[in-house]
Amino acid sequence: MLQNMESEVLKKRLSNVKERIKKAAIDCGRDPDTVRLVAVSKTMPKDRVREAIKAGADILGENYIQEARDKINALSSYPVSWHFIGHLQSNKAKYAVKLFDMIHTVDSLKLAKELNKQAKKINKIQKILIQVNISMESTKSGVHEEDAQKLIKEISLFENILIKGLMTMPPFFNNPEEAGPYFSALRALRDNIRDKAIKNVNMQELSMGMTGDFEVAIKEGATLVRIGTAIFGERN
Ligand SMILES: *Cc1c(COP(=O)(O)O)cnc(C)c1O
Numbered sequence: 184m185l186q187n188m189e190s191e192v193l194k195k196r197l198s199n200v201k202e203r204i205k206k207a208a209i210d211c212g213r214d215p216d217t218v219r220l221v222a223v224s225k226t227m228p229k230d231r232v233r234e235a236i237k238a239g240a241d242i243l244g245e246n247y248i249q250e251a252r253d254k255i256n257a258l259s260s261y262p263v264s265w266h267f268i269g270h271l272q273s274n275k276a277k278y279a280v281k282l283f284d285m286i287h288t289v290d291s292l293k294l295a296k297e298l299n300k301q302a303k304k305i306n307k308i309q310k311i312l313i314q315v316n317i318s319m320e321s322t323k324s325g326v327h328e329e330d331a332q333k334l335i336k337e338i339s340l341f342e343n344i345l346i347k348g349l350m351t352m353p354p355f356f357n358n359p360e361e362a363g364p365y366f367s368a369l370r371a372l373r374d375n376i377r378d379k380a381i382k383n384v385n386m387q388e389l390s391m392g393m394t395g396d397f398e399v400a401i402k403e404g405a406t407l408v409r410i411g412t413a414i415f416g417e418r419n
Contacts, residue, residue, distance in 0.1 A: 189231075189234070190234045190238070192416075193231070193235060194234075194238040196413060196416075197222070197235060197238045197239060197240060197414050198239075199413075200220065200413050200414055203397075203398065204220060204397070204401065204408065207401040207402065211401065213401070217406055218406060218408060219406065219407050219408075220242065220408055220410060221242045221243070221244040221266050221390075221408065221409045221410070222235055222240035222243055222244065222410065222414050222415075223244040223245075223393075223409050223410060223411030224244065224254070224411070224415065225245055225246040225247065225250070225411065226418045227415050227418075229253070229257045231415060232254055232258060233258060233261075235415070236258065236261045236263055241262075242263065242264045242265075242266055242407075243263055243264070243265050244287075244409050244411075245265060245266070245267060245268070245283075246267075246270075247269055248267075248271075248275045248278045248279060251282060251283075252278060255282050264284045264285070265283050266283060266284065266285045266286075266287060266407075267279050267283040267288065268287045268390075269288065270288060271288055271294060272294075273293055273297040276294065276297040276298045276300075276301050277301045279301075280298055280301040280307060280309050281301075281305065285310045285311065285347065286298065286309065286312070287311075287312045287314065287350040288312070288324065288325075288350065289311045289312065289314060289338070290313065290314045290315075290316075290324055290325050290334075292334060292337050292338065295311070295334075295337075295338040295341060295344060296341070298311065298341075298343075298344060299342070299343045299344050302343035302344065303343045307343065308343055309343060310347050311338075311344055311347065312346070312349055312388060312390050313326060313331060313334065313335055313346060313349050314326065314349075314350045314352075315327075315331050315350070315351050317353065317368050317372075318353055318354050318365055320354060323352060325350075328368070328372055331349075331376070332375075332379070335381060335384055336381055339381050339382060339384045340383075345383065345385065346386075347385050347387060348373060348385070348388025348406070349369055349372065349386070349388070349389055350389075350390035350391065350407075351366075351369045351391050352393075353365035353391075353396070355395070356395075359395055359396035359398070359399045360399060362396045362399055362400070363399050363402070366391050366399060366400045366402075366404070367404075369391055369403075370403055370404040374386075389405050389406050390406070390407040390409060391405045391407075391408070392408040392409065392410075393409055393410060393412075394410050394411060397410055
């Protein structure tokens with residue numbers, strides 16, 4: 184009974200988030216199909232994640248390799264895509280490449296080099312995003328804006344990596360509108376790099392926007408919104 188109720192709540196929350204995404208896109212004149220939802224399932228047990236998949240979540244975002252490995256293996260019969268959105272250490276690159284279709288958080292040449300090496304071993308072209316520390320907060324990961332182009336040029340030479348765009352996390356604001364300038368700065372950087380037409384670099388994706396600010400991010404051009412709490416509820 185409880186199980187049933189919980190899965191109904193999850194279903195409602197998910198469809199509510201999808202509606203909000205659609206509305207935000209339409210409100211700013213964008214095609215809703217250009218915004219995809221990454222349902223962030225970190226810390227959620229595999230049964231909850233399975234419910235979300237059954238309710239229509241088709242991209243799942245995870246932050247921790249060990250935790251993700253157990254869930255991905257348990258749910259391998261579902262045709263969903265897994266994205267890594269946590270901080271990745273080079274010594275875990277091997278697992279990340281095996282498990283994830285897209286890695287959102289590449290911010291160093293060292294990490295990219297290791298991902299390339301591991302991807303080559305299993306004959307895979309690993310899709311990645313470059314994480315940019317737009318707000319320059321010392322506590323945040325990500326390459327600084329002024330170093331992003333150089334890093335992207337260097338990574339573009341790796342044969343088993345395909346750069347698909349940029350990712351950022353702005354500071355937290357009580358008023359989500361205040362995150363707008365950070366999102367628009369990421370978009371401007373994306374456009375700028377796209378104009379350079381670097382070989383092997385595709386700048387179509389902008390991964391930005393979470394539960395508190397995704398509508399603002401969509402207005403500023405997000406193509407991937409990473410939403411956890413609004414779908415799964417508060418994390419412990
Ligand atoms: C946890 C997390 C999210 C989801 O955050 P919510 O506020 O729960 O939507 C998005 N992006 C990253 C990188 C995260 O770590």
